[in-house]
Amino acid sequence: MIKKELGLGMLLVVIAAITGAINPAFLSLVNLLNMANLIGLFGVFALGEGLVIITGGIDLSLGSMFALLGVVFIDLLTTYQVPWPFALLAVLLGGLVLGGIQGFLVTRLKMQPFIVTLCGLLIYRGAARYYTSDSTRGFGYGDEAGTLSSIASGNVAGIPNTFILLIILALVLGVLLHRSVYGRWLYAVGKNEEAARFSGINTNLVIATAYIISGGLAGVSTVLFVFYTNSVSPSSFGNFYELYAIAAAVLGGCSLRGGEGSILGIVLGTALLQVLQNLVNILGIPNSLNFAVMGTVILIGVLADQQLQARRRRKVALASVARTTPRSASAQEKSAPPRGAAVVPTRTGDQA
Amino acid sequence: MAEILFELAGISKSYPGVMALDDVSLRVYRGEVLGLIGENGAGKSTLMRVLGGVIAPSEGVIRIGGTDHARLTVNEATQAGIAFVHQELNLFENLDVAANVFIGRERLVGGPLKLVDDAQMRARVTPLLERLGADFTPDTLVDNLSIAERQLVEIAKALSIDARVIIMDEPTSSLTISETERLLDVIADLKAHGISVIYISHRLGEIMTCADRVVVLRDGRTVGELARDGLSHAAMIRLMIGRDLKALHTPPKRPPQPGGCDIVGLVTSAFPDRQIDLSVRHGEILGLAGLVGAGRTSLARAAFGIDPLLGGEIRIDNAPVDVASPRDAIRQGIYLMPEDRKKSGLVLELPIRENVTLASLLNYARMWLVSSVDERKVAKEQVRRLSIKVASIDTEAVTLSGGNQQKVVLGKWLSMQPRVMFFDEPTRGVDVGAKSEIYALMRELADHGVAIVMISSDMEEVIGVSDRVAVMHEGSVSGVLERPQFSEYNVLQLAIGQALETVEAAAP
Numbered sequence: 001m002i003k004k005e006l007g008l009g010m011l012l013v014v015i016a017a018i019t020g021a022i023n024p025a026f027l028s029l030v031n032l033l034n035m036a037n038l039i040g041l042f043g044v045f046a047l048g049e050g051l052v053i054i055t056g057g058i059d060l061s062l063g064s065m066f067a068l069l070g071v072v073f074i075d076l077l078t079t080y081q082v083p084w085p086f087a088l089l090a091v092l093l094g095g096l097v098l099g100g101i102q103g104f105l106v107t108r109l110k111m112q113p114f115i116v117t118l119c120g121l122l123i124y125r126g127a128a129r130y131y132t133s134d135s136t137r138g139f140g141y142g143d144e145a146g147t148l149s150s151i152a153s154g155n156v157a158g159i160p161n162t163f164i165l166l167i168i169l170a171l172v173l174g175v176l177l178h179r180s181v182y183g184r185w186l187y188a189v190g191k192n193e194e195a196a197r198f199s200g201i202n203t204n205l206v207i208a209t210a211y212i213i214s215g216g217l218a219g220v221s222t223v224l225f226v227f228y229t230n231s232v233s234p235s236s237f238g239n240f241y242e243l244y245a246i247a248a249a250v251l252g253g254c255s256l257r258g259g260e261g262s263i264l265g266i267v268l269g270t271a272l273l274q275v276l277q278n279l280v281n282i283l284g285i286p287n288s289l290n291f292a293v294m295g296t297v298i299l300i301g302v303l304a305d306q307q308l309q310a311r312r313r314r315k316v317a318l319a320s321v322a323r324t325t326p327r328s329a330s331a332q333e334k335s336a337p338p339r340g341a342a343v344v345p346t347r348t349g350d351q352a
Numbered sequence: 353m354a355e356i357l358f359e360l361a362g363i364s365k366s367y368p369g370v371m372a373l374d375d376v377s378l379r380v381y382r383g384e385v386l387g388l389i390g391e392n393g394a395g396k397s398t399l400m401r402v403l404g405g406v407i408a409p410s411e412g413v414i415r416i417g418g419t420d421h422a423r424l425t426v427n428e429a430t431q432a433g434i435a436f437v438h439q440e441l442n443l444f445e446n447l448d449v450a451a452n453v454f455i456g457r458e459r460l461v462g463g464p465l466k467l468v469d470d471a472q473m474r475a476r477v478t479p480l481l482e483r484l485g486a487d488f489t490p491d492t493l494v495d496n497l498s499i500a501e502r503q504l505v506e507i508a509k510a511l512s513i514d515a516r517v518i519i520m521d522e523p524t525s526s527l528t529i530s531e532t533e534r535l536l537d538v539i540a541d542l543k544a545h546g547i548s549v550i551y552i553s554h555r556l557g558e559i560m561t562c563a564d565r566v567v568v569l570r571d572g573r574t575v576g577e578l579a580r581d582g583l584s585h586a587a588m589i590r591l592m593i594g595r596d597l598k599a600l601h602t603p604p605k606r607p608p609q610p611g612g613c614d615i616v617g618l619v620t621s622a623f624p625d626r627q628i629d630l631s632v633r634h635g636e637i638l639g640l641a642g643l644v645g646a647g648r649t650s651l652a653r654a655a656f657g658i659d660p661l662l663g664g665e666i667r668i669d670n671a672p673v674d675v676a677s678p679r680d681a682i683r684q685g686i687y688l689m690p691e692d693r694k695k696s697g698l699v700l701e702l703p704i705r706e707n708v709t710l711a712s713l714l715n716y717a718r719m720w721l722v723s724s725v726d727e728r729k730v731a732k733e734q735v736r737r738l739s740i741k742v743a744s745i746d747t748e749a750v751t752l753s754g755g756n757q758q759k760v761v762l763g764k765w766l767s768m769q770p771r772v773m774f775f776d777e778p779t780r781g782v783d784v785g786a787k788s789e790i791y792a793l794m795r796e797l798a799d800h801g802v803a804i805v806m807i808s809s810d811m812e813e814v815i816g817v818s819d820r821v822a823v824m825h826e827g828s829v830s831g832v833l834e835r836p837q838f839s840e841y842n843v844l845q846l847a848i849g850q851a852l853e854t855v856e857a858a859a860p
Contacts (some may be wrong), residue, residue, distance in 0.1 A: 180720045181713045188710055193698040197692055198658070199711035199764065259701065260614035 004253045004305065008268045009300075019279045026282045033158060035274050040162025041228060042244055043270040045221040047166075047173050048214030049245035050266040054177075054190045055207045056258025057106060057113030059099070061120030062245060063219050067128040068348060069094050069222040074137040074232055077145050083143035092219040098124070099215015103208030113186030121242070128234040138231030152227035162224055166267070171219070174263040186210060245348030247294065248273050253299050272297070355382045357516055358432065358549055363412035365398055372398045373409065374572040375629060380517055383546040385539060387563030389553065391592055391844070392644055392809040395572040400519050401830045404436055405429035429650055433516030437506040437523055443494050449481070450474045450490035452602075455511045476795045480508040483530035487558050500531035507538065507565055515546040517530050524558060525645050536562050554643045556848055558587050568592055585850065593811075593840035601835075602792070609820070613686075613772040614805040616821045617657065617664035622650035623827025624662055630822055630829055632772070632803040637794055639818025641843050647827040652774040656688035657681040668771060682711060685771030689761055689778055691807075693754075697761035700750040705731040707749050708763045715768075734763030738793065755786025762793065770797065776807045791817050811840050825849040 020027040045062050052059045069091050076087040096122070105116045139145075154161050177183035185206045188196040197203050226232060252269030254261030276297055278292050353380055357380045365373040378480040380386055390396050401407045402414070408423035415421075416432045424432070436442075443452050450473040451458075459476075461469040470491075477490040486504045490749050494502060504525055510518045520539075524532045539549050539562050552557055559566060566578040568591040576591040598677065612633035618624060619627055632638040640648050653659045655666055657675040665672045673684045681687075685739075689803055699708050708731045709716060731745040738759040749760055762822035765773065774796065779787045794817065798804050808814045814821055821833045823846035829845040 179722060181717045181722055182720060184706060184710075184722060188699050188702065188706070191701050192695075196695050196710070197678055198656075198688065200677075200679040201677060201710070202677070211842055216687050219496045246726070 005262060005264045005268060005269065008252065008265060008272065008301075012268060012272050013277055015279065016273070019275075019282060023282050026278070031278065031282070032232075033155075033160060035271075035278050037160035037228075038274045038277075039271050040160055040164070040333040041221070041224055041273065042164040042241070043166040044162075044224065044250065045167060045214070045217050046245040046248040046266050046270045047169060047239070047263065047321075048217035049242065050249040050252070050254050050261055050263070051177070051186065051210040052214045053246070053249050053254040053256060054186055054258060055210045056190050056193075056256075056260050057210070058117060058246065058256065059102070059211065059214050060114065060117040060242050061102065061124060061178070062214070062221075062242035063240060065095065065098055065215070065218045065236035066120045066222045066225055066236050066241060067232065068124040068131075069219060070226050070237055071132050071137050071225055071234050072129050073222060074139065074252070075131075078137070078140060084148045087145070087147060088223060091222055092216060093224065095217070095219025096212055097170070097215070097217040098207070099212040099218070103211030106211065107204035107208045125234075128168055128224070128237075132234045132252070134235060136231055136233040148223070149227045152224050155305040162228075165220075165224075169220075170263050170267050173213075177263055182209070187259055189258075209276035244270075244273060247298050251298050253305070354384070356419075357382050358382070358434075360399075360403065361415060363399070363409045363414070364403055365402065365407065366410050367553045372572050373402070376412075376572070376574050377568060378574070380548050380550065383543055383548060384564045385551055385562050387544055387551050387553070387559040387566035388569065389556070389566060389588060389592060390569035391561060391811060392760065394569040394592070396569055398572070400521060400550070400552070400568070403434060403519065405431065405434075416713045421851060425853060426703075430825070433514060434797045435510030435513060435515035437503060437510065437516050437518060437520045440503045441499070441506060443502055443505060445495040446493070446705040448487065448491050448493050449497075449505050450477045453477050453490075453506055453512050455482070456511075457513075473613070476512070476658075480511050481669070483541075484500075484508060485509070485534070487579055497680070498524050498531075500528075500535065503527075503535065504538070507542075511547075518542065518551060519550045519552070521552045522554065524550075524555060526552065532558065537835070538586075554589050559588070560585070563681060566820075588842055593844060598675065601818075602795050604635055604795070606635065606820060608636040610634075611669040611705055612636075613805075614667040614670070615651070616665070616667065617649065617662070618654060618661060619663035620650040620654045620805040620827070621659055621662055623647050626827030627664060628824075628828055630805075632805050634771075634801045634803050635798050635807055636819040637798050637804045637816040637817060639821040640824065641809075641814045642820055642824035642847050644826040646847065648824050649776055650827075651824070652776050652807060653690055654687060654773075654806070655681070655774060685769055685773070685855065687765040687768075687770050688774045689758075689765070689776060691776040691780070693761050695758055697764075698749045701748060701788060702761055703746045703748055704735065704740070704752075707760050708734050708745075708767060711764050712768050730767050731763075734760075734767055737766070738763050739789070753783070755782040755787075755789070756852055758782055758786070758790065762790070764798075772800045772805070773797065774805045774807065776815075777809065778806065779810065779813060781807075804857060811843065814843060815840065823847050825851060 016026070025031060049059055049062065072094065073087055073091045076082040076090060077084060102116050102120055105111045106113050151161060155241065156164060177186065185196065187199050187202065188199070189203045189206045193203050248269035249261060249266050249271070250256065251272060252261065252265030252267070254266065273294060276294055277290060280287065280293055285293070360376065360378040363373055363376045364371065376395070376399060378399070388396055398407070402409050403424070405426040406425035412419045413422065414424055421428070442453065447455070450470065454473045460466050460467040460474045461472070472559070473492040481488070484504045484507060486501065488497060488501060493504060497505065507518065525534060527535065534580050536558065540550070542549055551559065551563060560583055560813070563583070564580050566588065567574060567590065568576045568578070568582060570592060578587055610633070612631060613629055617627045617629060626647070628647070642648050650659065654661050657673060657677045657680055661675070666675055666790040667673065668684060674751055675681045675684065675686065694700060699710065701816065705727060709727050711720060716723050716730060728745065734740070735742060735745055740756050740759045740763065742756060749757060752760065778790055778794070782790065794804055794806065806818060815838050820834065821838060822841060823831050823833070824844055825847055828847065830849060831852060833842055840851055
């Protein structure tokens, strides 16, 4: 399990080293801190996406959720002059509620996650554009949320707060996923929902919780992005961001079939994606190739991982054959004579 | 007699440690209905798979039209005119009737474009459906058809490839009485057209109605053949049973204690018009016998909260208990060892440790954080107690043998406090050694006061392990046998829905 993360970490180091060798500006403090900020921004909601993917689902609605929650957030602060703690609370609650609705549709009404969240993507985006009449919302010259703004886009000893927040959230979720009862249930449900249900686990609640957490983290990300860009244009804000999250999770070892993945992997996946983007700029590769580079790396990464896993599985299978063969042979010797009818099985159907 | 269509001579099929078929010979004549009967696992399905080319026999010859084959391929079987109407119908529900009949042999138009010629296929299927008396058209979606109608589609498919023999495996198991009668009419019509039918069924009444000849299998061997005029229920049952059962029964250490689990008027979704009444006392093993599909698994699923109860209730020690979900059932101490352990019992990719504690993880957690010390202790204890043969508790369950996997599922429940346990086919696919270990564990549990219901299709197991046997037939309990009444004959009588002739006659 941990091998995958180790490989990913090494890949990250190698790529960074090569890029740094070609262009030392890559390793400059300014560039590194800038990357850390972006990793923080994109990592927070990738964590939530990862949880949803571990259930065997997917959340396509995140980018649109940012737009909808973002315009509401700015409107609360500027138009309605709501004190920032309440506005923050409203956005976080909004994310949780939207996640809850999606979780409900997926578990109770048995709808496919892809469809539910695709519809979410369309609906939230449409709602955001209608709400603002398609106009960009931003902060005026007033200082509506100075405190929050300085928290969200500030830094401690030069390290961006977004990155610090990502580390904190990753630690909390890491404990939740890898040490808590809920995390164990999440993996069990993702791997084999039926066996989990037969073990008395409330599988619907476990899955819905993953969507709720993802929604909540989307709320957090909304606030971070709003203060990163200082304005929200409802038709483009957060476009495609859910795909970054899915890419990061998959690159970090989550399987879309569910039941696999780790928090460390997701964080490393996010970091790798941001490094790649940065590398495109630094090495003077045409910016238009950005997505193509990203796509190629993910494709190769997942392919390599699959090949390695298949090899490992073959090895395990061979080992278990070697282990069981002598034992079953001796069991047969013991039970074969005398040639009694009783040893002949009374069922034959399932051997075939 | 009439022309021999084909002949199986000296067919054997062995699996490691298992003789599924042992020197079976069978002839099928043109235009006859051959009844093929035997208990669950007598080798009927294996024999038909040999005939259909799905599996190759280890020994023996298949003779078709004067040519000997060591084995058939599926294509050869089809070319020889052998067609199946499967127990689980193999149709594509999303396609229409004509497309299903011609699946894999689609008529094409448009030359190089290779377009599917729906019109031609439908035109060809229409007369077949008319001949079978079907009242649906070739362009009906199979999804909209009843099971009886789907069977007609399968038969139409057989006719469209000019089948000379149609094998029907338990064709009436989910049909109503009138649908069954219609099917029997269709069979008579096929026969009149010179097409042979191999009719496999547990329903001896239907066999009596339609078969010209009956072949009985037992333990992979042909044990008798009855001609039309020699057919009777008694004669058939006598041939189906009658082997020596190895005595396995370990009597309980003490008599069953008062109290236990009462299932009162339970209605399951599988048989919404039947009620089930069943009692199992603390300290006893109640065998639950019956034919495949008699509703035993549905009962266990309902009692464990997987499927909803449509009526009735479950009481433990006379107190009604709520089993709306498996979680509720587990809270009440009702546990289920499911039939398909790989699908429902285990998360195969997780280590043994996590499988053992999956249902009780909160007991080994503080503030929802798993204490790995406690968890490992419990897992190790179960591995030792159940003597699960494994190098480490961190081994993935997928690498274990069937018997050891079953023990892991058992360990999951034994790490808690069982009061009532349902075992659904507990030793299916388990080797002989592990089997007796599982029996011993069940007895040990019973002796500790657990009420045990053991669903089994293995007659030896039912008679050898149980303290009492309840038999189910088509969704309700058709009778309960005490130990002195135990016999294969009595179980089978009840399983096919006949009343016991006389209780006295059953004494061993």
